[in-house]
Amino acid sequence: MPTLPEKLQATLGAIIPGARLQTMTLPDVPELELLLLSPDYPQGSLSEAQMQRVMNNPLYWVFCWASGQVLARYLLDNPAWVRGRRVLDFGCGSGVVAIAAALAGAQEVIACDIDPLALEATGINAGLNKVSLSLSDDYFSVPGELDVIIVADVLYDRENLPWLQRFTERAPQVLVADSRVKDFNFPPYTLLGQHDSCTLPDLDESAEFRDVRLYVADSTGYSGIGGAS
Ligand SMILES: C[S@@+](CC[C@H](N)C(=O)[O-])C[C@H]1O[C@@H](n2cnc3c(N)ncnc32)[C@H](O)[C@@H]1O
Numbered sequence: 001m002p003t004l005p006e007k008l009q010a011t012l013g014a015i016i017p018g019a020r021l022q023t024m025t026l027p028d029v030p031e032l033e034l035l036l037l038s039p040d041y042p043q044g045s046l047s048e049a050q051m052q053r054v055m056n057n058p059l060y061w062v063f064c065w066a067s068g069q070v071l072a073r074y075l076l077d078n079p080a081w082v083r084g085r086r087v088l089d090f091g092c093g094s095g096v097v098a099i100a101a102a103l104a105g106a107q108e109v110i111a112c113d114i115d116p117l118a119l120e121a122t123g124i125n126a127g128l129n130k131v132s133l134s135l136s137d138d139y140f141s142v143p144g145e146l147d148v149i150i151v152a153d154v155l156y157d158r159e160n161l162p163w164l165q166r167f168t169e170r171a172p173q174v175l176v177a178d179s180r181v182k183d184f185n186f187p188p189y190t191l192l193g194q195h196d197s198c199t200l201p202d203l204d205e206s207a208e209f210r211d212v213r214l215y216v217a218d219s220t221g222y223s224g225i226g227g228a229s
Helices: 004-015 048-056 066-077 096-103 116-128 163-170
Strands: 021-025 033-037 086-090 108-112 134-136 148-152 173-178 190-196 211-218
Touching (some): 004 021, 004 048, 004 116, 033 116, 066 096, 066 148, 096 108, 096 148, 108 116, 116 134
Parallel strands (some): 086 108, 086 148, 108 134, 148 173
Antiparallel strands (some): 190 211
């Protein structure tokens, strides 16, 4: 019986031959380590069939996205947003933001992703960082009230934009980190901060995708609790 990390490694190797997973510390969030794609992954040598497999099976969880690093850093620096609260991380990927919320003192963190492999990776990464998370593959089946929804790099697909409204209908506070939508104008969301970061392993993305903006929608009137920066 392969262990979970071995299963994830086998999945990765079947999609990108020669690629391997490695535990990495995040440059902007050194408190945290994640099992991610090793930076020595074979670049530029994928055949057309391999490239097709990558496109058909996007392994978002093998990266920590720039927005994820920024929101994780922000929560650790401004724990009042999540401390003692029930938090949902939408599109958790590797689990980076969910783990940061747990480390910042959230009462419960639900890590939600439609990709079952992302949830497995998040479970492994939670263990690496000695935090406990709840996992969900379906936002709508998460029971109970949520205090805060946290979201990083989910707007890469504009079809996900309607989620912004669903979040504000569900929770009084929503924090969104994004570097993809440059015409972001979705009231009641307002700009909370702006930070330069990068995806890990570094995908050498253009400067515009390293420019991460943090947005907040807050119906409690306490937007300042975390200290906007
Ligand atoms: C680019 S990754 C970001 C991962 C992580 N938040 C980070 O910043 O590193 C986007 C993630 O959103 C997930 N996702 C996309 N649509 C979703 C949906 N409707 N419900 C839950 N997760 C979704 C994808 O499966 C993927 O894991």
